[in-house]
Amino acid sequence: MPRTTPATGHPQRWLILGVICLAQLTVLLDNTVLSVAVPSLTRELHASTADVQWMMNAYSLVQSGLLLTAGNAADRYGRKRMLLAGLALFGAGSLVAGLAQSSAQLIAARAGMGVGGALLMTTTLAVVVQIFDDTERVRAIGIWSTVSSLGFAAGPLLGGLVLDHFWWGAVFLINLPVAVVGLAAVAALVPESRHAQGDRPDLLGALLSTVGMTAVVYAIISGPDHGWTSARVLLSAAGGLLVLGLFAGWELRIPYPMLDLRFFRDRRFTGAVAGTILVAFGMTGSLFLLTQHLQFVLGYGPLDAGLRTAPLALTVVVLNLGGLGAKLVGRMGTPGAIGTGMGLVAAGLAAIALLGGTHGYPGMLLGLVVMGAGVALSMPAMANAVMSAIPPEKAGVGAGINGTLAEFGNGLGVAVLGAVLNARFAALLGVSAASLPAALAAADGPGERAGVADAFASGLETSQLAGAVAVLAGGLLAALLLRRAERRPAGARRQTKQAEKQEEPEDREAAPA
Numbered sequence: 001m002p003r004t005t006p007a008t009g010h011p012q013r014w015l016i017l018g019v020i021c022l023a024q025l026t027v028l029l030d031n032t033v034l035s036v037a038v039p040s041l042t043r044e045l046h047a048s049t050a051d052v053q054w055m056m057n058a059y060s061l062v063q064s065g066l067l068l069t070a071g072n073a074a075d076r077y078g079r080k081r082m083l084l085a086g087l088a089l090f091g092a093g094s095l096v097a098g099l100a101q102s103s104a105q106l107i108a109a110r111a112g113m114g115v116g117g118a119l120l121m122t123t124t125l126a127v128v129v130q131i132f133d134d135t136e137r138v139r140a141i142g143i144w145s146t147v148s149s150l151g152f153a154a155g156p157l158l159g160g161l162v163l164d165h166f167w168w169g170a171v172f173l174i175n176l177p178v179a180v181v182g183l184a185a186v187a188a189l190v191p192e193s194r195h196a197q198g199d200r201p202d203l204l205g206a207l208l209s210t211v212g213m214t215a216v217v218y219a220i221i222s223g224p225d226h227g228w229t230s231a232r233v234l235l236s237a238a239g240g241l242l243v244l245g246l247f248a249g250w251e252l253r254i255p256y257p258m259l260d261l262r263f264f265r266d267r268r269f270t271g272a273v274a275g276t277i278l279v280a281f282g283m284t285g286s287l288f289l290l291t292q293h294l295q296f297v298l299g300y301g302p303l304d305a306g307l308r309t310a311p312l313a314l315t316v317v318v319l320n321l322g323g324l325g326a327k328l329v330g331r332m333g334t335p336g337a338i339g340t341g342m343g344l345v346a347a348g349l350a351a352i353a354l355l356g357g358t359h360g361y362p363g364m365l366l367g368l369v370v371m372g373a374g375v376a377l378s379m380p381a382m383a384n385a386v387m388s389a390i391p392p393e394k395a396g397v398g399a400g401i402n403g404t405l406a407e408f409g410n411g412l413g414v415a416v417l418g419a420v421l422n423a424r425f426a427a428l429l430g431v432s433a434a435s436l437p438a439a440l441a442a443a444d445g446p447g448e449r450a451g452v453a454d455a456f457a458s459g460l461e462t463s464q465l466a467g468a469v470a471v472l473a474g475g476l477l478a479a480l481l482l483r484r485a486e487r488r489p490a491g492a493r494r495q496t497k498q499a500e501k502q503e504e505p506e507d508r509e510a511a512p513a
Contacts, residue, residue: 012189013131017140019185020124021147023087026178027117028151030059033159033171040168041106051103057221058107062114063121064407065214069206071122071400072258078194079123079130079396083186086119091179098172109172125399129387130193139326141387142380146320148406150313202258208247209258213404215240220411228419259397263390268334271481272385275338276402277409278474279378282345282467283371285413286352287312289421289467290364293356293460296436296453311365315372320380329381335482338385341378342475345371346468353464378475385482416470417463425459 034056041047041055074082093113100106125144132140162170219237226232251257263269287309294305320326329337348371355363383402390398429439429452436456443449 013136013140016131016189017128017143019182019189020127021144022178023083023120023182023186024124024144024147025151026175026182027090027120028148029158030113030117030172030175034059037159037163037168037171040163041103044168045100045103045106047103051107054107055103055110057218058110059114059117060407061214061217061221062111063117064217064404065210066115066118067122067400067403067407068209068213068259068397069400070118071126071396071398072202072206074119074123074126074396074399075194075394078192079126080186080190080192081194082119082396083123083127083190084183086116086123087179087182087186088116089113090116090120091176091183092116094172094175094179098169098176100169121403122396122399125383125387125402126395127190127193129395129398131191137387138329138380138384141383142320142326142329142376145379145383146317146376148379150317202251202254202256205247205250205254205258208243208250212240212243212247215243217407217411220408220415223415228415259401260394263401266389267481267485268385269389271335271338271478271485272382272389273401273405274474274481275342275378275382275478276386276405277412278471278478279342279345279375279382280406280409281413281416281474282342282349282471283312283375283413284410285417285467286349286371286464288414289417289460289463290352292436293352293364293457294361296456298360308361308364309368312368312372312375315369316376316379319373319376324376326380328377329384334381334385335479337381338378338482339475339479341374341376341381342471342478344374344377346374346472346475348372348374349464349468349471353461353468356461382478413467417467420463420466421459423459424462425456428455428458 041052045051047055070082070086090113093109093111093116097106097109097113100109125141128140128144129137159171162174215236217240219233219240222230222236223233247259248261251259251261264273290309291305294300294308300308332340348367348369351367351370352364353367355366386402386405387395387398390401425436425439436452439452439455440449443452
């Protein structure tokens with residue numbers, strides 16, 4: 001098996017990247033592909049509203065909760081081994097889901113697919129870091145990031161196409177050929193890599209991180225349906241944060257932590273963390289609002305609305321597959337690329353807010369293209385900054401952190417920008433709370449219905465502008481922290497690392513096993 005060398009990277013690295021991206025695309029498609037199958041599931045499986053919610057959420061809930069644990073397992077037991085296990089679990093879960101005869105069977109299958117998805121999400125990025133050298137890594141991560149945008153946009157379109165010709169189970173069975181090809185290709189091409197030191201497994205840390213992450217993500221997922229002040233959401237969020245606090249305390253005490261919290265002392269890491277959360281916040285939150293704008297304000301159907309959001313993903317694909325994003329990162333530097341990219345994302349959001357209402361879809365299209373350019377520039381730079389700030393032997397944990405931050409940003413974007421929209425909409429109507437369908441149903445005559453639509457459009461504009469401000473602030477913060485980290489003298493960084501190495505054995509001897 002060819003081995004990676006520092007100067008050139010793995011000889012078959014681009015072929016391996018293609019295999020990895022295929023597996024990554026399949027995982028990401030399953031985050032959104034099921035949304036178009038809800039009517040069929042309701043009819044054929046006699047699924048209740050609660051059943052449908054769990055079908056949608058079981059996958060993302062399990063996947064999000066296990067990201068850190070999966071990354072740690074990949075570092076300890078082998079990234080190739082965990083990649084193979086992830087593909088096998090994902091394929092088996094897809095088979096069970098496609099042949100499910102009840103809601104309970106489908107929910108269980110989706111949870112199993114979430115386990116496989118967590119392993120794939122972390123090991124794919126970790127393998128990219130291992131097989132590419134510093135000169136090509138940004139471009140490779142750019143292509144890996146592009147797959148994320150493509151999967152997010154293509155899920156509903158692919159689901160609609162499959163359902164036009166087959167039954168609902170086919171949206172899962174199309175994963176099987178990809179899993180089989182992926183297993184064969186990974187076994188033949190991907191080199192094994194793992195943390196050679198052989199740290200003792202942090203079983204309690206894995207349990208605490210999984211429970212805490214799952215509870216917090218559940219609160220974020222449940223908030224829009226059950227209310228952010230409901231007992232279910234508040235208790236889940238509080239319990240999750242408490243467990244994560246216990247996890248942080250435990251990680252600081254033990255000699256072989258699953259997540260070394262000293263990573264957060266690195267300004268590169270902290271800056272990239274802030275940027276990753278806020279770019280996901282802005283992109284996912286704005287797309288959540290945008291689909292409502294297209295359907296409720298401009299009057300497009302679901303499929304037409306999905307097609308009209310595609311330019312954002314297509315812009316990311318064109319710029320990153322062509323290597324332009326990586327070239328700009330090389331010329332501008334990581335701080336400049338992140339600051340400029342997130343500035344473009346903010347400008348795109350503002351353009352959608354200000355031009356989407358007065359100029360209709362053409363104004364919105366301009367904003368989508370500008371946002372796509374910003375995502376193409378900032379996301380690979382931030383992922384590379386996160387992974388570069390973490391030792392190579394912890395690449396799996398780094399990928400888990402990156403995925404976890406993106407999930408938090410996604411959930412917060414929908415929650416916060418959705419709350420701003422609802423507050424503005426209710427204030428303009430002069431009621432304590434309101435939904436657009438209920439307000440339209442209660443409206444008396446065309447004049448009042450037009451007023452309700454205008455109030456909703458105004459709420460969308462306000463929330464998108466709020467998202468633009470948050471993304472711009474995050475971009476400036478991330479760029480500032482990264483710029484300061486780069487200006488820090490190299491000698492000072494070496495001294496810090498040497499001091500940490502000298503302190504580490506004493507800390508480990510003093511810490512309880």
